[in-house]
Structures are given as C-alpha cells and as structure tokens.
Amino acid sequence: MNDRTPTEVLANGAIRYGIYDSAGVLLRYEYIKPEDAPTQDGTALNKANLLKDVTAALYGLGTGAVPNDVFALIKPLLDSKAKIATGSYIGTGTYGVSTPNSLTLSFTPKLAFVASNTTFGIFANNFPKALLFRSTTTAFSTDPVVTWSVSSLSWYDAGSPVFQLSESGKTYNYVVLG
C-alpha cells in the first residue's frame, strides 16, 4: 500500500486545502491542521501500521498490496489447516440405534478419540465401526456403529451403554480432528 505523499505542507505541519465555489472554481488555498489538543493522536492509518511491505512480502505480495489482499490469502490458509474440537459429556445410560451418541462440529470430522476413566474409543475417518478398549480387560470391541457426516459424528452400540460410551453419570472427554 502507498501512503499519501504531500508536497504542500507548512513548517508547522499545516497542510494545504483548496477552497472552491459551487462552480468548482478555486478561490484560494488554506493551510489547516487539527488544533483539538488531543491527549493522544491515535494510531496513524498508514502503511507502517496497516500493511508493511515486509508483511506483504510474507504473502508473496508486492509493495502495492492492501490489507484486503492479505485477508483474501489468509482465508484459504485457515480453511486448509487441521481443525480440532475438544470437550466432554456425561453419559446418560442410553444405548441402541434409536438413541445414538452424537457430536456436532463446525468442521468435517476425520478422527476422534473419546475416553472415560475406564473406556477408550477410537473413530477413524469414514470407518463405520469404532474401536473400543476397556481398562478392566484386554479384550476390545468393534461393535459400535459409526455414522460420519459433514459436521457431525454419531455412534451407537446395540448391546450396552458401556460400549456406546454412555455409562450413566460417567464423564467422557473427547478430541475430534478434522
């Protein structure tokens, strides 16, 4: 971006303006500057504060770039970055196809981990089953049925709230990557 580069400035900083009549005829010049005795000038809206050349260069932009050019480049970069959601829920004791567990997300899930202090489940991108481990046994389960969507992940187990990760009153923490 380019700062305005005046040439008609007085030594006291007053800058030249033209006074015109309604016909567009220049009547005279006046030199003015703020005299409002501010306690602070405020941040200058200029190249040094809005978009330095060195910053523009970080995005492959030239010295004529404006902040909007950078914003336009940032959006696809943000969209392409990995996303993560974390949280927890309390199990309700329900299970089965009619009462699945569900996580609603602001992105498309690709990988999820859900764990209580006794059960740990892994959900992998578009795989229709979850892999569950229990701390009380070396056995594992692949019974839970998983449904993936653009902005959610849901699953159920037909036989037990334990394998649906929904034991009543138990806290489950999750991490979802997208």
Next chain:
Amino acid sequence: MSVIDTLVTDRVNGVKYNYSDMNRVESAFVYLQAKMNGEFGFNLSLTIKTNWVRNDLGQVGAQALMEQYRQNVVAIRGAITQMAETPSAPASMRFLDWAKANDIEKILQDVEWLLNRMPFAFRHSGATISGQRGLIR
C-alpha cells in the same frame, strides 16, 4: 542534523567524485533505509558499503560495487512517487559527471523531504470514517 544535511548537490564542472563522496552517500543509504523501513513500513534491503577507500575504485569488482551503489539510488527513489523536479537516477555509473553526481544526492534529499511531510497527511484512528474524503468529520 542528519547525514542528509551533509549531501552535496552544488558541484560544478571539473569537481572530482571520489571515495569520500561515496561514503557520504552510502551513509545516507543507511539512514534512509532505516527511516523508511522503521517509520514508514517499507522493506528496502540495500547492499551498503560505507568503507570505501581511495584505491577501491581501481580494484577488480569495483564495477559491480558501483552498480550496486547505483541500484541503491534506484531503489530508494522508486519506493516513493517522486516530485516532477526530482532527477532521475543515473542509468550507469560509468563516466559519472558532476551533474549526475549532484543528481544522486539530490534524489536522496528529495526522498527525505517527502518522508518528512508524509506524516502530516496521515489520518488517525478515531478521526476518520471509512470512505470519507475531506478533513472534518
């Protein structure tokens, strides 16, 4: 007073251009680059040599160093739209005459002259509305 105040623009025919002139101009490069990058958001990356000595100009590689010197003038001049009366940068350092030597230092003076006036045109946060022209809110 800065190095800009020491620049020479009033040479007359017959005045020699020597290493001390180049060191003065190179010091002005240092000063302007720091000012432009630090205060005004430019991204100049000049190759600057401030230690010219008498015999440098006769050494192998001097021509490349002189061209770098000229390119610095071109870069500084080109960073801001100049006034109509600001001289052009020399097209070459070969056969540099007194007038072109004056031009180099006048360019640097003019750049600083403009830089010193630019802040008076800056609007400040809280005093400006998007899309506004004119001066009074």
